[in-house]
Amino acid sequence: MSLRVLARNALSLIGANVVTNAVGFAVTVLLVRHLGVEGIGRYTYATTYAALFGILSSFGLYLVLTRQVAAEPGAAGARLGSVLLLQAFLVPLALGVTVGSALVLHPASDALPIGLAGVGVGLASLAGTYGAVVTGREKIHLNAAVNLGMALLWGLLALALVGLGLGVTGLIVFFVVHKLANVLALRAVTRRACGISPRFGVRELPTRDLLRAAAPFALLIVLNDLYWNAGMILVGRLRGAEEVGIFAVAYRVIAVLVAVVGTVSGVLYPRLAHLFTADAAGFVLLMGRTRKYALAIGLPLGLAVSLLADRIIVVLFGPAFADAGGSLRLLGWFIPLLCVYSPLSYAMLAMAEERTWLILHSVATGVVIGGSLLLVPALGHLGAAGALLASGVFLAAAVPWAITARGIPVALTPADLKVVGACGAMGVTLWWLRGVPVLALVASVTAYAAILHLAGFVTADERLSVRTSFAIRGER
Secondary structure, eight states, X not given: OOXXXXXXXXXXXXXXXXXXXHHHHHHHHHHHHHHHXXXXXXXXXXXXXXXXXXXXXXXXXXXXXXXHHHHOGGGHHHHHHHHHHHHHHHHHHHHHHHHHHHHHHSOHHHHHHHHHHHHHHHXXXXXXXXXXXXXXXXXXXXXXXHHHHHHHHHHHHHHHHHHHTOOHHHHHHHHHHHHHHHHHHHHHHHHHTSOOOOOOOGGGOOHHHHHHHHHHHXXXXXXXXXXXXXXXXXXXXXXXXXXXXXXXXXXXXXXXXXXXXXXXHHHHHHHHHXXXXXXXXXXXXXXXXXXXXXXXXXXXXXXXXXXXXXXXXXXXXXXXXXXXXXXXXXXXXXXXXXXXXXXXXXXXXXXXXXXXXXXXXXXXXXXXXXXXXXXXXHHTHHHHHHXXXXXXXXXXXXXXXXXXXXXXXXXXXXXXXXXXXXXXXXXXXXXXXXXXXXXXXXXXXXXXXXXXXXXXXXXXXXXXXXHHHHHHHHHO
């Protein structure tokens, strides 16, 4: 992949992620105000519950397909056809399990919205298959364009929902329509922009090989889904739809940041993987700088979100959701922890330490599930937020330790102490001016940036590196 293509893909992916998450957040605010506490709780629970069974319809096959298409572009049509044929069995299976378990574990009235959400999840799996072909052909910018279009469509559907006065079932129907549109759009891109159509061969369907290749990815996806969704499901099972609604709005505030941090970290992965084998010193330098600036961004964000949590919730979602401020105060501190461990986890993958990351991720998922089971019955949404925060503390400590154990030290630096000191001044400013939140935010961010500048946070070598990079681009 050329530097030009890499830069185009990275910038388009990050830009699309930022825009789609911003649009999605705005839509969430609109839907929360329209549906109310119980309504948004029922919708969130139905879609989250159905998503838990999404692995049965995708099984991580899209990740295998991306690799196969990239390695053998000429066989892309046959590879796509094989995966689609396999999904023709897996998607109905996943839907059957989703509906069956919903009927067993929930009142019959809840089975319909969960079943409809299951249809949407199945369609999302098919969209992922077509998207994998586009990614494998190194046309990630087209995936990004489709994502932008789907974000705008979701916004229009939300406006139609409000205008028509529809409720939770109507929203889930629109959810299915949105996923169907995504499948059709990516199918068109695959055929027209990539020139690839599926070629079906039932007799030559490599079912066993595909499932064997996808199994490790499926396990990682299951863990990831459980990590992010188990708390929400347990809140619904143990405390009801209203508690889910309260927790959902608090979580949604940080979800945008979680998605952006994950995307940026993922974009760094190819570079880290190359440096680990070609330039060990460069690998250590990039990892250190990434960690340094991730903490410098994450810690003040977490501080601001935590201190202003109550006002953020009321301004965005209304006083009916004021109780969510408690959860957001806890979840705000998850942001700097994520900014520490997320880029370092991709460094672990670049070091071929997938098994170690799998073990750590499994333990963190256990912390979320165990902590939620222990805390949610008594504390409700606060218990789920506390369990997620505890898992973040574990990962922020364990991931650097695991990398250090492989001979690459990750420890506190003078730059980290500068960030902590500047955040202390920022926190004092925020608290002192808390009665005027806009002024408090502007003044505290200014104080934070000024202190870092005066403390020499950005080194001369880093400034020279940035200037050199721009100079090279200018020559081109």
